Amino acid sequence: MLIYGKEIREEIKQRVRTAASTRSMVLSVVSVGEDPASQAYVKGIRRFAEDTGVQCNLIKLPEHCTEEELLRMIEALNQDDYVTGIMLQTPLPQHISADRITEAIHPGKDVEGIHVQNLGHLVNRTAWIKPSTPKAVVHMLKSNEVELEGARVTIIGRSAIVGTPLALMLMDEDATVTLCHSRTRDLKKISLESDILIVAAGRENLVTDDMVHEDMVVIDVGTNYNAQGKMVGDVSQAAKEKARLASAVPGGVGTITVAELFDNLCILAEQA
Numbered sequence: 624m625l626i627y628g629k630e631i632r633e634e635i636k637q638r639v640r641t642a643a644s645t646r647s648m649v650l651s652v653v654s655v656g657e658d659p660a661s662q663a664y665v666k667g668i669r670r671f672a673e674d675t676g677v678q679c680n681l682i683k684l685p686e687h688c689t690e691e692e693l694l695r696m697i698e699a700l701n702q703d704d705y706v707t708g709i710m711l712q713t714p715l716p717q718h719i720s721a722d723r724i725t726e727a728i729h730p731g732k733d734v735e736g737i738h739v740q741n742l743g744h745l746v747n748r749t750a751w752i753k754p755s756t757p758k759a760v761v762h763m764l765k766s767n768e769v770e771l772e773g774a775r776v777t778i779i780g781r782s783a784i785v786g787t788p789l790a791l792m793l794m795d796e797d798a799t800v801t802l803c804h805s806r807t808r809d810l811k812k813i814s815l816e817s818d819i820l821i822v823a824a825g826r827e828n829l830v831t832d833d834m835v836h837e838d839m840v841v842i843d844v845g846t847n848y849n850a851q852g853k854m855v856g857d858v859s860q861a862a863k864e865k866a867r868l869a870s871a872v873p874g875g876v877g878t879i880t881v882a883e884l885f886d887n888l889c890i891l892a893e894q895a
């Protein structure tokens with residue numbers, strides 16, 4: 624059965640709307656250049672902000688801006704008391720280090736929860752702000768009453784914004800986690816031994832139906848565009864049909880991720 628994120632998104636939206644009616648919240652989104660996928664993501668963020676009464680300021684810098692110019696912009700936002708949270712839209716042009724810019728964002732304004740200090744708190748189990756995509760995945764599993772305690776979870780993808788923090792968050796829920804990547808041997812065997820499979824690799828049809836069993840819960844984080852220009856995940860249609868529960872793409876994790884970003888903004892506003 625396919626599972627969707629719309630209801631969770633609406634539930635979070637209502638909470639954000641209530642929070643925004645009692646205190647001012649300002650999200651600054653910084654982007655460099657004209658990447659079309661990132662423009663679509665920013666459009667979704669602006670729509671969510673409009674729907675909830677959050678002020679969203681988009682700061683667009685030209686493709687040729689320097690790393691120093693971008694750092695100065697981030698510093699100005701760090702110092703601006705009106706700004707609750709800062710989001711850096713990626714990808715950045717090659718001459719700019721995304722890591723350096725991310726680390727320049729004040730941890731107390733890190734709405735994406737990806738500053739090393741905030742990721743360090745995740746390792747230490749003292750995090751108050753967590754990355755939005757892993758939050759969306761955990762939220763989706765819990766809302767669908769998927770048992771996490773003791774569950775064998777396989778995650779495919781070990782990035783610092785999705786796979787790795789998600790592994791930490793699921794271990795915190797007492798799941799037993801296997802984190803896989805492009806050098807993992809025998810992905811199929813590992814996958815078939817799992818109760819829950821989460822795929823965040825960015826490879827269309829990476830997971831085929833022979834890697835999935837009938838009792839499995841599959842969460843597809845991947846967003847790819849196929850040859851017809853249609854958005855698809857990392858898990859094949861046949862694999863999703865075979866699994867007990869499988870998240871839709873589009874309409875699944877991605878639907879919740881933007882909402883979790885705003886949930887983080889509310890947390891930052893409370894802590895400010």
Ligand code: NAP
Pocket residue numbers: 756779780781782783784785786803804805806807823824825826829844845846847876877878880
């Ligand atoms: P990323 O930084 O490119 O990381 C991809 C990970 O997948 C890496 O760890 C890589 O392994 C692994 N991988 C790639 N090919 C593989 C293969 N054939 N077998 C096993 N592992 C493989 O990507 P990301 O930023 O984490 O994003 C992953 C996907 O999620 C993308 O499609 C992205 O668009 C999507 N995404 C969706 C949302 C949402 O809200 N729905 C949010 C964020 C990202 P190595 O480490 O060995 O290279």
